[in-house]
Amino acid sequence: MKSIFALSLIACGCILLSCNSVTDESQTAEAAVSQAGQSGVQDDLSQRNVVQVAVGSEDHTTLVKAVQAAELVDALSNAGPFTVFAPTNAAFAKLPAGTVEGLLAPEKKEDLADILQYHVSLGVFKAESLTDGQVIGQVNGGNITISKKDGKTMINGTATIVASVQASNGIVHVIDGVLLPN
Template identity: 45%
Template sequence: MKAIIKFFLLTILIAGISACRNSSEAEEEDISASTEQASEERQGQAFVKDDVSEPTVLDIAIQSEDHSTLVAAVQTAELENALVNAGPLMVFAPTDEAFEALPEGTVDDLLKPENKNKLSLILKHHVTPGKYDKEFLKKFKKLGQASDLSVPVEVKGEDVYVGGAKIIASVPAGNGIVHVVDKVIIPEN
């Protein structure tokens, strides 16, 4: 009788292992197929769909009609993932009008693949660690940027200028704050 019970338990165990193995193989095939599909798409935190959390600084720029040039530049420089990290980040976001004020052909030239490093440096020059509102920024003389350079902070009346760009609006984000500025902040180097 014990032999029959052992045989029966052994049979169930083997069937269970076989079922798990088949299920695991099917999952591996599904994972492999989805991995191949995902590798064709851009990857990283910036490309995860999230309808629950507060918008990130990148989400705010994408949703703004006045920042399509900035978004195109961020995408060209492949910096999306940096703008969705935990932060906090302050992004000084030039409007499309600010980009249009640059010398003719500058934006088109920066968006060329061979100028990706230069574009990346300029964009990083618009990002500061922290989450300070315009009023608090008045206490600073300069800010250290993600470009490893610093920019001066000037107060003129109630207006705050960062790297010569005037803050014209501010929008809080889940991972920081977006300060809309009227000028592109170009590193001096």
């Protein structure tokens, strides 16, 4: 009888301890998500969002560093929908020497954010739906102008869309130039 009582007591203690550790783990996970924001949500089953598309591309490491430096990761990880005109590393390399490094400095965060937001539109604008002369408002308040020539789609006459990737919260158009607001 004493052994049954002792076993029952041990079982109750184990159950209480395991319940407490589950509560602690869930509170820790909730705290981590709330501190990280939308970008901290782990989802390996859904289609990638626009940030995850860029992060997964070897050709967009400079853009990813810039988005991180401007603290725009969470904003671009939200539901959107967004159209992101994503300059490649080669596009950033075309800028005058020292430009990218200068913009990545903490004191240039607002300037960097303005430039990056000039690459983002609210809504989904598929490449095949863009028309010659179309003007699209950007997140920073500026506008871009689409032109079509020889089967190519250009933005502001300076950057060409070279590929498009659908994302869970919009579309990413890979471009070969950096768009600079007026």
